[in-house]
Amino acid sequence: MKKGVQKIYTEVAHRYDLINHVMTLGLDILWRKSAARAAGSFSPQQILDVCCGTGDMSVAISRQAPPGALVTGADFSLPMLRLAEGKSYSSQAAFVLSDVGCLPFPQETFDLLAISFATRNLDSGPEALVGFFREFHRVLKPGGVFIHLETSQPRGRLLRSLFHAYVRTLVRPLGSRLSGSAAGYRYLAHTIPRFYPAEELSSLLVRAGFASVDCRPFLFHMAALHTAHKSLFTFGGKGV
Numbered sequence: 001m002k003k004g005v006q007k008i009y010t011e012v013a014h015r016y017d018l019i020n021h022v023m024t025l026g027l028d029i030l031w032r033k034s035a036a037r038a039a040g041s042f043s044p045q046q047i048l049d050v051c052c053g054t055g056d057m058s059v060a061i062s063r064q065a066p067p068g069a070l071v072t073g074a075d076f077s078l079p080m081l082r083l084a085e086g087k088s089y090s091s092q093a094a095f096v097l098s099d100v101g102c103l104p105f106p107q108e109t110f111d112l113l114a115i116s117f118a119t120r121n122l123d124s125g126p127e128a129l130v131g132f133f134r135e136f137h138r139v140l141k142p143g144g145v146f147i148h149l150e151t152s153q154p155r156g157r158l159l160r161s162l163f164h165a166y167v168r169t170l171v172r173p174l175g176s177r178l179s180g181s182a183a184g185y186r187y188l189a190h191t192i193p194r195f196y197p198a199e200e201l202s203s204l205l206v207r208a209g210f211a212s213v214d215c216r217p218f219l220f221h222m223a224a225l226h227t228a229h230k231s232l233f234t235f236g237g238k239g240v
């Protein structure tokens with residue numbers, strides 16, 4: 001699956017931003033901005049944006065971070081990273097080619113780690129996802145913060161069905177058409193209805209070792225911003 005996802009992003013990189021903005025009517029920009037503001041409120045100096053893609057979140061965070069802060073973006077798609085580099089000329093951001101399942105950083109390196117609209121692309125079985133979150137927890141300093149922005153699941157059955165129908169009938173065909181990758185957007189659209197509701201995601205974060213998790217829903221829970229905290233005191237890599 002990993003190779004398949006890498007291939008999809010290599011194919012759709014040139015149209016990725018446009019497709020996102022069209023399909024969310026620009027809401028993705030506002031949601032990233034809110035997440036970046038939340039990130040900036042912790043005044044982090046060393047920041048890692050995993051699955052950074054074309055770098056929109058990295059740049060948004062660097063604008064909210066205190067002077068001197070450095071944002072590192074990590075992604076395994078070179079075409080996505082090239083686009084990110086093109087956007088980051090005015091910001092304090094640097095980019096590395098890396099698989100986020102095994103990050104090339106020592107433990108306790110970052111004050112804050114962010115991921116936006118990418119968790120669905122990782123192997124999202126609960127055990128695998130907890131494994132990714134543990135890796136993120138590892139590279140955070142004690143007291144560090146994990147900012148997680150992703151699509152979620154509306155609460156009521158009717159809203160949820162409408163949301164999934166929107167993804168099926170609009171996101172999938174429009175994404176396929178604009179990107180030229182029918183298989184890519186079939187897969188990406190397929191991951192949205194299958195992703196976790198906010199409460200389940202919070203439980204997985206706690207299982208991965210985060211001490212506390214707050215959640216802020218956007219647009220009737222169509223997306224959610226989770227903020228998870230690593231304990232100040234760790235014992236054998238686990239928060240106590």
Ligand SMILES: C[S@@+](CC[C@H](N)C(=O)[O-])C[C@H]1O[C@@H](n2cnc3c(N)ncnc32)[C@H](O)[C@@H]1O
Pocket residue numbers: 002005006009050051052053054055056057074075076077080098099100101115116117118121122
């Ligand atoms: C939907 S894009 C999100 C990009 C960006 N964070 C945003 O907010 O638009 C998902 C990104 O995750 C990357 N990705 C998926 N799995 C990855 C992995 N295992 N390691 C590194 N990057 C990965 C893809 O290459 C792609 O750039």
